[in-house]
Amino acid sequence: MTNKHVIRLENISRNFVVGDETVHALRNVSFSIGEGEFVTIMGTSGSGKSTLLNTLGCLDTPTGGEYYLDGVSVRLMGKNARATLRNRKIGFVFQSYNLLPKTTAIENVELPLMYNPSYSASARRRKAVESLVSVGLGDRLNHKSNQMSGGQMQRVAIARALVNDPAVILADEATGNLDSRTSHEILVLFQRLHSQGRTIIFVTHNPEISQYSSRNIQLKDGRVISNTINNHIQSAAEALAKLPVDND
Amino acid sequence: MxxxxxxxxxxxxxxxxxxxxxxxxxxxxxxxxxxxxxxxxxxxxxxxxxxxISEMGANMIMIQPGADTRGGVRQSASSMETLKMADYESIRNESRFISAISPSVNSAGQLIYGANNTPSTIYGVSAGYLDIRRYSIDDGMMFTEQDIATAAKVCIVGKTVVDDLFPDGENPVGKVVRFNKIPFRIIGVLKSKGYNSMGMDQDNIVLAPYTTIQKRILAITYLQGMTASAIREEYSQAAIEEITDILRRNHKLKDAEEDDFNIRSMEELSSxxxxxxxxxxxxxxxxxxxxxxxxxxxxxxxxxxxxxxxxxxxxxxxxxxxxxxxxxxxxxxxxxxxxxxxxxxxxxxxxxxxxxxxxxxxxxxxxxxxxxxxxxxxxxxxxxxxxxxxxxxxxxxxxxxxxxxx
Structure with a gap:
């Protein structure tokens, strides 16, 4: 792994005030993620992983500590600056895909570039096509989101996350809505992206997924309880091959 | 973005x-x-x-007698005698803002030709009336100054009158009709104007020299009114003021006395x-x-x-x-x-x-x-x-x- 840290968290804490009680969603969380890592962040619900994801995704700012994304300090950034940062450096993949309805794959993938004025219409389209081809949807460019299966929709969402060449891809339970076969297909795709040098953070509560990542960070009650390098990365493609074949 | x-x-x-x-x-x-x-x-x-309104004559000015009292009793406009021939002549000669003026005396009655008759109003006017009211002669001709001077028994009729009296399509020009037992020779027919905005039939009209109506029908020397035409619509107000001055002078009204006449213009109505x-x-x-x-x-x-x-x-x-x-x-x-x-x-x-x-x-x-x-x-x-x-x-x-x- 290279020395360059895409993500560096230093004593991040995040408190929410609910009524007259303060909830500590994150307590002194510190870790770094280097370029090209595939990190799973695991934890049960209430462990603070959603808050961590929001923080990593620059959707939320920490109460204390420092967060550097690609060398840029995020903590004191305003809303608009963070929006621009998300647009340039982060690719989100959500559990429920969040594609625009009645919109073609290509238009969905183009969307992040629509908010980046430096892209011309033709460059935008070219990028979107490239991105869709790279997730294996080169033959479905003009399919509308409601004409696609869950797996295909998630591929479109991944293509959308890739289109801006982000510093990091943030996946939030990206396989949570899919059956195990399709889940594995998506994991194969993530592993391929990893092998191409992409930095991926995959937030999940499913422990199975950690065997496919290069590192696993576990959260409990807002604290990091383990941060282990996976020296025996399983191949999702092999696992997929072992799954019983569907009849259809 | x-x-x-x-x-x-x-x-x-x-x-x-x-x-x-x-x-x-x-x-x-x-x-x-x-x-x-x-x-x-x-x-x-x-x-x-x-x-x-402009078809009726947008720059038309109507002068009527008014404010005449006899023994403290205010009289109706038609029976008032404040407007005289001298007033007509003064206005005609002196006013700079009017292009035409005509005396106006009228009498309602039955018009008879042969077996046909029709109710109509005969208007005693001068030749200028046609221009003031935007009428034009369709057939025949208008009466002349000579006819006015001699109080000739000639008349011009509107289309409604023609239709009522000559249902067979006879040419009315040259025919003699009777109005209040007095024979009038028709010398012209007016071009049809139709109904005006107030729903009045502008073709149910008979025009005759005002002298004829004054002398032979009404037996009066005063005028029931006058109709004038301002040179342009926007001069209506100036014309009204000028006529007011002339009439007040002629009638020798003191400053404190109110006008013994009324002047209204179409422009007022139209606005x-x-x-x-x-x-x-x-x-x-x-x-x-x-x-x-x-x-x-x-x-x-x-x-x-x-x-x-x-x-x-x-x-x-x-x-x-x-x-x-x-x-x-x-x-x-x-x-x-x-x-x-x-x-x-x-x-x-x-x-x-x-x-x-x-x-x-x-x-x-x-x-x-x-x-x-x-x-x-x-x-x-x-x-x-x-x-x-x-x-x-x-x-x-x-x-x-x-x-x-x-």
């Missing part, structure tokens, strides 16, 4: 919901169309009435009618404007629902880098596009409707460019005004909550 992309996004969002967009638009379409049609009808009827019609137009426009307002509220309602319904979409857009102002602009542009498209369709429909009304109902409808500009401006403002609140709401959403909104 540039404007082209925002337009693209807004257009895309609208085309995803065509039916809803159209229904929302319908409110604006109906509003704008009715504003334009109502204003066109209002303006049309105003113009129609003004045309008719009164104009202001009434403007009021009516305003009223119609205001009623139609309410429907435009309701249409605008419809936009707000739909945009509001749309923001709630598309919360996740907004959350997604924000998480991939849309700023609050991008979201605001998108929803605002959607609202404005709806209202402008609705406005355009409304203008077309309103224009078409006005055209149809003119074509089918023969009712004049005049589309004023300002009414188109106005309703267009209003509906654009409506879009901005009613789109603002929902758009602001959308822009203020928290992306974290919005993206997980169920």
């Amino acid at each position: 540039n404007l082209t992309n925002l337009f693209r996004i807004a257009l895309k969002a609208l085309s995803n919901n065509k039916m809803r967009g159209f229904l929302t638009m319908l409110g604006i379409i109906i509003g704008v169309a009715s504003v334009i049609t109502m204003l066109a009808l209002g303006q049309g009827s105003k113009k129609g009435i003004q045309d008719q 009164t009618i104009s202001s009434v019609m403007d009021m009516l137009t305003l009223l119609l426009g205001a009623i139609a404007g309410i429907s435009l307002l309701v249409g605008g509220i419809g936009i707000m309602n739909i945009m509001y629902v749309s923001v709630t319904e598309r919360t996740r979409e907004i959350g997604l857009r924000m998480s991939i880098g849309a700023k609050g102002r991008d979201i605001l602009a998108q929803f605002l542009i959607e609202a404005i596009l709806i209202s402008i498209t609705g406005g355009l369709l409304g203008v077309l429909i309103g224009g078409g409707l006005s055209f149809l009304i003119r074509l089918l109902l023969n009712f004049s409808a005049v589309i004023q460019p300002w009414s188109v500009a106005l309703s267009f401006a209003v509906c654009t403002l409506t879009g901005i005004f009613f789109g603002w609140y929902p758009a602001k709401k959308a822009a203020k959403l928290d992306p974290i909550e919005a993206i997980r909104y169920e």
Whole structure:
């Protein structure tokens, strides 16, 4: 792994005030993620992983500590600056895909570039096509989101996350809505992206997924309880091959 | 984020919901169309009435006797004798603001020719009357100064009179009709003018030299009134003031005494009618404007629902880098596009409707460019005004909550 840290968290804490009680969603969380890592962040619900994801995704700012994304300090950034940062450096993949309805794959993938004025219409389209081809949807460019299966929709969402060449891809339970076969297909795709040098953070509560990542960070009650390098990365493609074949 | 992309996004969002967009638009379409049609009808009827007034002689000035008292009893205008031939001559010779003046004496009665008769009013006038009232001779000729000097028993008749007395289509010129037992030879027929805006038949008229009426029918020496014509409509007021001065001087009225005559002009009437019609137009426009307002509220309602319904979409857009102002602009542009498209369709429909009304109902409808500009401006403002609140709401959403909104 290279020395360059895409993500560096230093004593991040995040408190929410609910009524007259303060909830500590994150307590002194510190870790770094280097370029090209595939990190799973695991934890049960209430462990603070959603808050961590929001923080990593620059959707939320920490109460204390420092967060550097690609060398840029995020903590004191305003809303608009963070929006621009998300647009340039982060690719989100959500559990429920969040594609625009009645919109073609290509238009969905183009969307992040629509908010980046430096892209011309033709460059935008070219990028979107490239991105869709790279997730294996080169033959479905003009399919509308409601004409696609869950797996295909998630591929479109991944293509959308890739289109801006982000510093990091943030996946939030990206396989949570899919059956195990399709889940594995998506994991194969993530592993391929990893092998191409992409930095991926995959937030999940499913422990199975950690065997496919290069590192696993576990959260409990807002604290990091383990941060282990996976020296025996399983191949999702092999696992997929072992799954019983569907009849259809 | 540039404007082209925002337009693209807004257009895309609208085309995803065509039916809803159209229904929302319908409110604006109906509003704008009715504003334009109502204003066109209002303006049309105003113009129609003004045309008719100017056909009657827009610069006509009517002088009538008035304020005559006998032993403290105020007399009716027709029996007053304050206007004399000398007044007529003074005005005719001295006034600079009138182009023509005619004495006016009249008598109602039955006109008889052979077995046919018709009720009519015979007007004693001078030759200038034709110009003042915009009449013209269709057949025959007008009586002359000579006829006036000799109180000749000749007359000019209108088309209604001709139709009543000569139902067989005989040429009336040269025929002798009887009015109150006095024979009049018809020397001319007036060109038809139809009904005026007050519903009076302008063709049911008999004109004769005023001297004839004064001497042979009424046996009076005074004038029942005078009709004059200002050189131009805008000089009506100046002419009225001038005539007032002449008459007050002739009648030797002291400063404290009130006028013993009345002068009214068509211009007064026409401006009164104009202001009434403007009021009516305003009223119609205001009623139609309410429907435009309701249409605008419809936009707000739909945009509001749309923001709630598309919360996740907004959350997604924000998480991939849309700023609050991008979201605001998108929803605002959607609202404005709806209202402008609705406005355009409304203008077309309103224009078409006005055209149809003119074509089918023969009712004049005049589309004023300002009414188109106005309703267009209003509906654009409506879009901005009613789109603002929902758009602001959308822009203020928290992306974290919005993206997980169920």
